[in-house]
Amino acid sequence: MPIELTASQALGLWYGVSLDQVRMDGRDLTLRQMAILLHIYLVPPPHTVRGLAAELNVTKPVITRALDTMGELGLVDRIRDERDRRNVVIKRTVGGALYLEKLGDRVREQGRRLSP
Amino acid sequence: MPIELTASQALGLWYGVSLDQVRMDGRDLTLRQMAILLHIYLVPPPHTVRGLAAELNVTKPVITRALDTMGELGLVDRIRDERDRRNVVIKRTVGGALYLEKLGDRVREQGRRLSP
DNA sequence: GAAAAACGTTACGCATGCGTTTCATTTTCG
DNA sequence: CGAAAATGAAACGCATGCGTAACGTTTTTC
Structure with a gap:
């Protein structure tokens, strides 16, 4: 179910959220x-440094x-991958989930x- | 005409735009x-340094x-206010308008x- | 097993942003 | 007038992010 926005609505949305974020x-x-x-x-794990860099x-x-x-800041966590110890697996945290929930x-x- | 988004849609929207912006x-x-x-x-002029700081x-x-x-970067312009030369009036530019149009x-x- | 490759990190020099304070200019007010 | 206030900019020391290059560890390859 796509959302259809006017140009003005799109920028108004971005503005409102940015302003909130800056102020709060x-x-x-x-x-x-x-x-x-x-x-x-938002993307299913696992996440690695290399993968994120490429993405x-x-x-x-x-x-x-x-x-x-x-x-x-407590938004993410890192642990070594024990199956291939070159890798680092990036983990979610409660703090990160809360942060994004507020966003x-x-x-x-x-x-x-939004007004039309 | 307000837009109703699910939590997942809201974050997905923010993610997609951020990713685009970072990549491009x-x-x-x-x-x-x-x-x-x-x-x-987005807000009607005039704009001043002091007013923006407060806002x-x-x-x-x-x-x-x-x-x-x-x-x-050519996104905004500044000119002195001739009626009160302490003030600086902030002006829009073609470059800024184009930048926000793309955003x-x-x-x-x-x-x-967006998917539902 | 030794050499090569892969992965994430650190080091380096640099650029940019921050908060506080100070400054130069202009206007207002007594 | 002359002092006080207002405005935006500059100075200062500091913190953080960048790209490139070098590094240490682990795994793969021959």
């Missing part, structure tokens, strides 16, 4: 970090650093506010 | 810059720096892609 959330993730976080939570078309250190930062609520709320 | 656009504006830019284009709940230097950066298209495209 001190964390201020970059767009890249946001994309990584959403990928981890987002960025270099591996970008992923490593984003995981460092978001790990400290989703903001998007939905702004959607509800 | 080299500029990588911060969320704050994005909010400032959208405010300038977004950030300090004035944040606005000044964002305008510096986005000015170099709007991405949001609309992702909206169209």
Whole structure:
């Protein structure tokens, strides 16, 4: 069930959510970090550094650093893959799920506010 | 005409647009810059540094720096207000309009892609 | 088993953003 | 007028992110 938006509605939605996020959330993730976080939570696991780098078309250190930062924020977790110890498997956390739940609520709320 | 989204649709929409933006656009504006830019284009003028700072709940230097950066990118323009020369009036540009037009298209495209 | 490949991390130098404070200019008010 | 207020910008020290290149560990390949 696709959603049909006018150009003005689309930008209004993006604006409302961005504004909420800037005003309410001190964390201020970059767009890249946001994309990584959403990928981890929306795409079925397992997730690896290499896989994420390929998916987002960025270099591996970008992923490593984003995981460092978001790990400290409690949004994701890393554990070594015991079956192939070269790999690192990226795990979801309760904190990350809560964070995205709030983001989703903001998007939905702004959607509800839209005028035609 | 409000839009009703499920939680999954809301996050899916945000994810799709973020991913597009990361993959396609080299500029990588911060969320704050994005909010400032959208405010300038969606809210009726005039816009001033002080007004933007109050609206977004950030300090004035944040606005000044964002305008510096986005000015170099050709997304906004600044001119002194001749009636009160302390003020700076922030102007839209063709480049900024095009940039947001593309963003709007991405949001609309992702909206169209949504599954129920 | 030794050499090669794969994976994630670290190191380096650089660019950009932040908050606080200070500044220069302009306007307002007594 | 001259002092006070208002506005936006610049200065400062700091934190964080970037791309490239080098590295350590583990697995694969021959």
